[in-house]
Amino acid sequence: MSAIARLRNPKASYALMLLPVLALIGFLFIYPMVDMVARSLGSTQGTLTTQYYAPIFSKTIYLRVLWNTFEISLLTTLVTLVLAYPVAYLIATGRRPLSLFLTVCTLIPFFTSLLVRTYGWMVILSPEGLLNEALGLLGLGPVALLYTRGAVLVGMTYSLLPYMVLTLASVFRGIDPGLMRAAGLFGASNVRAFLHVYFPLSLPGVLGGSLLVFLLAIGYFITPALLGSGRDQMIAMIVYEQVDRSLNWEFAAALSTLLFATTLVVFFVYARVFGLGKALEAKR
Amino acid sequence: MTGSSISDRIMRWAIYGFVGLVVIFLVAPILIIIPISFSSARYLIFPPPGFSFQWYKELVERPEWLRAFWVSLKVAGLCVVLSLAFGLPASFALVRAKFKLTPLFYALILSPMLLPSVVVGLGLFFLFSKLGITGSVGGLALGQAVVIMPIVVVMITSTLQGFDRRLEQAALIFGASPLTAFRLVTLPIIAPAIISAALFVILLSFDDLLIALFLSDPSTSTLSIAIWNNTTMQISPVIAAVSVCLLGMSILILGLVAIARRWA
Numbered sequence: 001m002s003a004i005a006r007l008r009n010p011k012a013s014y015a016l017m018l019l020p021v022l023a024l025i026g027f028l029f030i031y032p033m034v035d036m037v038a039r040s041l042g043s044t045q046g047t048l049t050t051q052y053y054a055p056i057f058s059k060t061i062y063l064r065v066l067w068n069t070f071e072i073s074l075l076t077t078l079v080t081l082v083l084a085y086p087v088a089y090l091i092a093t094g095r096r097p098l099s100l101f102l103t104v105c106t107l108i109p110f111f112t113s114l115l116v117r118t119y120g121w122m123v124i125l126s127p128e129g130l131l132n133e134a135l136g137l138l139g140l141g142p143v144a145l146l147y148t149r150g151a152v153l154v155g156m157t158y159s160l161l162p163y164m165v166l167t168l169a170s171v172f173r174g175i176d177p178g179l180m181r182a183a184g185l186f187g188a189s190n191v192r193a194f195l196h197v198y199f200p201l202s203l204p205g206v207l208g209g210s211l212l213v214f215l216l217a218i219g220y221f222i223t224p225a226l227l228g229s230g231r232d233q234m235i236a237m238i239v240y241e242q243v244d245r246s247l248n249w250e251f252a253a254a255l256s257t258l259l260f261a262t263t264l265v266v267f268f269v270y271a272r273v274f275g276l277g278k279a280l281e282a283k284r
Numbered sequence: 285m286t287g288s289s290i291s292d293r294i295m296r297w298a299i300y301g302f303v304g305l306v307v308i309f310l311v312a313p314i315l316i317i318i319p320i321s322f323s324s325a326r327y328l329i330f331p332p333p334g335f336s337f338q339w340y341k342e343l344v345e346r347p348e349w350l351r352a353f354w355v356s357l358k359v360a361g362l363c364v365v366l367s368l369a370f371g372l373p374a375s376f377a378l379v380r381a382k383f384k385l386t387p388l389f390y391a392l393i394l395s396p397m398l399l400p401s402v403v404v405g406l407g408l409f410f411l412f413s414k415l416g417i418t419g420s421v422g423g424l425a426l427g428q429a430v431v432i433m434p435i436v437v438v439m440i441t442s443t444l445q446g447f448d449r450r451l452e453q454a455a456l457i458f459g460a461s462p463l464t465a466f467r468l469v470t471l472p473i474i475a476p477a478i479i480s481a482a483l484f485v486i487l488l489s490f491d492d493l494l495i496a497l498f499l500s501d502p503s504t505s506t507l508s509i510a511i512w513n514n515t516t517m518q519i520s521p522v523i524a525a526v527s528v529c530l531l532g533m534s535i536l537i538l539g540l541v542a543i544a545r546r547w548a
Contacts, residue, residue, distance in 0.1 A: 014377040032408055036407045087306050120314055123316050129328070130316060259400055
């Protein structure tokens with residue numbers, strides 16, 4: 001009986017299958033987020049206050065962190081774009097073995113632990129690491145590479161490159177190669193054909209990939225913490241620091257809410273441009 | 285097309301050269317770890333002055349590493365169970381039921397993955413502190429499941445979308461109960477996707493640092509936390525040895541995923 005009833009009314013059983021996950025998300029995600037925002041606005045004191053936000057926008061150290069976060073994320077996005085564009089182009093237009101080889105190489109950072117990758121960069125950039133030893137052979141003195149802004153950019157670009165390459169390649173695949181050939185037949189040089197035909201068509205991918213990389217970059221923690229110096233602190237690092245060392249939970253909540261809100265804004269811009277479905281599946 | 289001009293050819297080789305450099309950029313930090321892990325030096329120096337197993341020996345001999353690995357394994361196992369238990373039925377309902385709110389549910393389930401882990405970790409930290417379950421293996425696995433389960437849902441729903449439901453309906457017409465039809469028809473077809481999803485959950489659980497930083501205590505330090513503690517203080521080659529082990533695990537898991545896919 002129950003089986004037949006369920007066959008007749010599958011909606012009820014599907015609702016039953018969704019219930020546990022909605023309960024989990026409600027209890028372990030929505031409630032904590034609401035609680036975090038409430039805490040940042042003074043729920044533990046019982047009065048509405050902006051006192052926990054005030055230092056973020058008035059104290060130089062925190063303004064500096066906000067600026068760092070923005071600057072590092074923006075630069076990472078630009079560098080990632082420049083590195084990824086030709087790779088994605090060859091993935092989309094190259095012959096099968098080349099395209100497969102480049103895809104596999106692109107996915108390497110995806111499937112290795114973030115800590116392992118970052119450690120690899122520490123080995124390359126450290127005072128007695130690969131790059132400095134190579135410089136030494138050329139007779140150039142050791143250069144401070146590790147614990148610099150440059151190291152943070154290199155590490156973050158490395159981690160975020162796959163997202164950019166994959167987003168660009170999926171857009172490039174949809175561009176008809178016949179268009180470039182047509183431009184060539186009408187006498188356009190390759191460079192001209194690229195600038196006037198291919199590049200404008202690739203812009204949705206450029207925008208999508210950039211928004212995605214920027215969105216992921218602003219929440220970065222491990223890479224700037226391990227490869228940067230005290231001057232390269234990003235917002236995610238001080239959120240954790242407030243809990244770990246300063247024990248200032250309310251301030252941590254305010255910083256975290258700011259990061260949360262910024263991420264949502266970037267995400268909604270992305271969703272507006274590309275549709276919600278695409279936006280949700282972007283970060284796999 | 286006739287033979288390309290010299291400037292076109294130079295252009296093409298410039299692109300190949302540039303992409304070649306990017307490929308080196310992509311593999312270098314992974315490959316560099318392997319020789320360092322066999323270094324005979326007591327500190328990080330490149331190239332290693334000699335060959336030695338000392339760092340692997342230290343891994344096996346120092347109980348903290350084994351203990352951390354054991355914690356990570358327990359958390360990952362529990363995380364797989366939780367992610368599948370919640371994610372599998374949800375994936376079926378999301379693909380097959382035409383609720384008006386389905387897109388909203390989908391967005392809600394996937395959203396923890398899109399936010400920075402620090403934000404989710406802090407929220408969970410407040411909640412778990414209130415409940416007094418920080419520092420427990422179960423709490424840690426539950427916290428990771430919130431951010432990792434979305435991947436399971438993405439993987440399973442995309443497989444189910446390509447699934448021909450007439451196969452199931454045929455089984456039902458021939459008198460199979462829904463459960464039997466599921467067990468004998470649906471499950472064998474989506475099993476490879478479930479196995480791949482489970483393996484990715486293990487990989488992501490081992491990779492997680494931020495949720496663990498917020499939710500664990502010294503007695504439940506995961507491997508990621510042990511690595512973190514050892515890289516923020518000094519850059520010891522012992523981390524290279526751990527990294528090579530983790531790389532081996534990634535390769536093993538990707539190999540298993542490839543086998544599961546082929547089996548499909």
